[in-house]
Amino acid sequence: MCNINLLILTLISILSTNVFVVKSEDPYLFYTWNVNYATLSPLGVPQQVIQINGKFPGPTINCTSNNNIVVNVFNHLYEPLLFTWNGIQQRKNSWQDGTLGTNCPIQPGTNFTYHFQVKDQIGSYFYYPTTALHRAAGGYGPLTVHSRDLIPVPFDRPEDDYTVLVGDWYSKGHSNLKKLLDGGRSLGRPDGIIINGKSGKSDGKDQPMFTMIPGKVYRYRICNVGMKNSINTRIQGHSMKLVEVEGSHTVQNVYDSLDVHLGQCYSVLVTADQTPKDYIFVASTRFTKTPLTATATIRYVGGKGPASATLPEAPVGWAWSLNQFRSFRWNLTASAARPNPQGSYHYGKINITRTIKFVNSAGSVDGKLRYAVNGVSHIDPETPVKLAEYFGVATKVFKYSLISDEPPSGAGDKITMAPNVITAIFRNFVEIIFENHEKSVQSWHLDGYSFFPVAIEPGRWTPDKRTKYNLIDAVSRHTVHVYPKSWAAVMTTLDNAGMWNLRSMLLERNYLGQQLYISVLSPENSLRDEYNMPDDNLLCGLVKNMANPKPYSI
Structure with missing residues (x-):
């Protein structure tokens, strides 16, 4: 009898052990999106706006680090559609990037399912449509990634968590x-600013957009989802403690206002420590001759009295903004998801293997306005460059590296229109210089990666400028701005195989060619480095009827 009991106990022990060692996938979150047009009036004028499930802005993707996200998009528009997940790194998976260089668009009346993982990420992001000029019609929404319960964050849990999507807006409508x-013309000056799809008048009649309980602390996730302008944000009578920038916890400096440039996201903590009544959240354009302003009402629970009619003023000049950028520091002591590889923590000690300098420019081609990078204005071929590369027909679709790492003298005097794809060596540590010779602020975003913006300075870049770099605690992020007649330097390890879009976040510049793709190929053709093309991937152009290539294996 004892032997039988011992055998049973042994079997239970073996079974129990097997249960614990079986590898299970991280949790899945499923979303179904119906994308359609609606007539709304963000600036008081009826116009065509893109809604998702009847909402503008669209629904929040609210997830936790390492979650698998599945989004089934039904396109009810009359035009092809794609979404990109701004700042989500898509490890080994540029198939889900949602740009015209990586994906065939979702045709009207059809659907497509995105599947990606927010691998080792936390923070504040947003999604938006990349096709045509759809971002000018909306279609954007927040994407929030929380830390797992076992990973502490460097501040107490706030009473509530608010998303604030700010941006400039045109009332003409995206089709116009x-x-x-x-037709070769510029978009001109936007007509106004909107906050979460609305433009408040701060006349005491606005319904509150946010509420706060006296004495409590609130997190505001502020993203600039606009098209042309940097935005300054501030809260009447309150200071803001910065705690996170695009997925990185920061040293918790306190600010009266924040400049948020195109494509950027910031998290701040706000304490409800003022007299209980209404207060105004203010968003206004920066570096414009006549600022555009929008407001939202913050109401204290139980408070009495309207907000003051006197709004806090924005700072003046970009020197103030530059000094604010210099004050941002990565919180190196915080426990959180970190960018890969591990060596990135000590980026200042990694040898640079390649320096690439990009110069933005504007010009005319056949009498029409175009924008370029190092003299090449990108056009999207019918066959996405990622698919052309994967199916082995790249030479029929585009030429690699039309631009060199150093722009030619007088870059921008002549503009060539072509697919702009450069190659990169897998796991190289690169230094990218953005040099802005123009009079407006530029903003650049790199899909698939976070990078370290080690310096933004006036003038032209030269190798001796490296003495000005912050090589210790630059904030790891995915979007960097460049002031007029200035340069910015970023560093990153190209360890994420795929085809990745580097783009201007200024909508008209992006649409008219100021973008390119970086092809990062693993020499191993292994699933350890890059996923195979999904079975349900949309095919178009030259590859539409081609047999799938041999899949990668481990």
Whole structure:
């Protein structure tokens, strides 16, 4: 009898051990999106706006680090559609990037399912449509990635968590704006600013957009989802403690206002420590001759009295903004998801293997306005460059590296229109210089990666400028701005195989060619480095009827 009991106990022990060692996938979150047009009035004028499930802005993707996200998109528009997940790194998976260089668009009346993982990420992000000029019609929404319960964050859990999507807006409608650009003209000055799809008047009649309980602390996730302008944000009578920038916890400096440039996201903590009544959240354009302003009401629970009619003023000049950028520091003591590889923690000690300098420019091609990078204005071929590369027909679709690492003298005097794809060696540590010779602020975003913006300075870049770099605690992020007649330097390890979009976040510049793709190929053709093309991937152009290539294996 004892032997039988011992055998049973042994079997239970073996079974129990097997249960614990079986590898299970991280949790899945499923979303179904119905994308359609609606008539709304963000600036008080009826116009066509893109809604998702009847919402503008669209629904929040609210997830936790390492979650698998599945989004089934039904396109009810009359035009092809794609979404990109701004700042989500898509490890080994540029198949889900949602740009016209990586994906065939979702045709009207059809659907497509995105599947990606927010691998080792936390923070504040947003999604938006990349096709045509759809971002000018909306279609954007927040994407929030929380830390797992076992990973502490460097501040107490706030009473509530608010998303604030701010941006400039045109009342002409995206179709009319597209006609302007296709006709060779510029979009001109936006008509106003909106906050979460609305433009408050701060006249005491606005319904509160946010509420706060006296004495409590709140997290505001502020993203600039606009098209042309940097935005300054501030809260009447309150200071803001910065705690996170695009997925990185920061040293917790306190600010009266924050400049948020195109494509950027910031998290701040706000304490409800003022007299209980209404207060105004203010967003206004920066570096414009006549600022555009929008407001939202913050109401204290139980408070009495309207907000003051006197709004806090924005700072003046970009020197103030530059000094604010210099004050941002990565919190190196915080426990959180970190960018790969591990060596990135000590980026200042990694030898640079390649320096690439990009110069933005504007010009005319056949009498029409175009924008370029190092003299090449990108056009999207019918066959996405990622698919052309994967199916082995790249030479029929585009030429690699039309631009060199150093722009030619007088870059921008002549503009060539072509697919702009450069190659990169897998796991190289690169230094990218963005040099802005123009009079407006530029903003650049790199898909698939976070990078370290080690310096932004006036003038032209030269190798001796490296003495000005922050090589210790630059904030790891995915979007960097460049002031007029200035340069910015970023560093990153190209360890994420795939085809990745580097783009201007200024909508008309992006649409008219100021972007390129970086092809990062693993020499191993292994699933350890890059996923195979999904079985349900949309095919178009030259590869539409081609047999799938031999899949990668481990």
